[in-house]
Amino acid sequence: MSAQRGAAGREEPTPAALRAATARGLQEQFPGVRVWYGEATGSWWALVPRRDGPRLLEAASAQELREEIMSARNRG
Numbered sequence: 001m002s003a004q005r006g007a008a009g010r011e012e013p014t015p016a017a018l019r020a021a022t023a024r025g026l027q028e029q030f031p032g033v034r035v036w037y038g039e040a041t042g043s044w045w046a047l048v049p050r051r052d053g054p055r056l057l058e059a060a061s062a063q064e065l066r067e068e069i070m071s072a073r074n075r076g
Contacts, residue, residue, distance in 0.1 A: 022062045030069050048072045 013021070019037040026035040026046070034047040044065040046057045055072050059065035 026062065026066060026069070029066070030073070033069055033073075035065070035069075050075075 023035045023037060027033060030046075030048075032049050036045050037043075038045055041058075044059045044062050046059075046065055046069050048055045048057060048069055050072065057065060057068045057072060059068050
């Protein structure tokens with residue numbers, strides 16, 4: 001994980017490293033779901049496999065995406 005120096009001189013993860021860790025955590029929580037943060041869109045994205053075909057989800061935050069994934073998986 002990349003790091004940068006914080007105000008107190010401690011190394012802190014960069015925003016990109018935090019987003020990557022969050023995406024990995026969601027993928028671990030939902031096996032088979034691909035999760036990423038769109039640098040160009042500023043949105044969180046997931047590709048959720050379903051019986052009727054994959055569903056692409058977009059959300060403003062990782063928490064909102066988590067809820068959308070749960071809802072999509074329950075529906076199909």
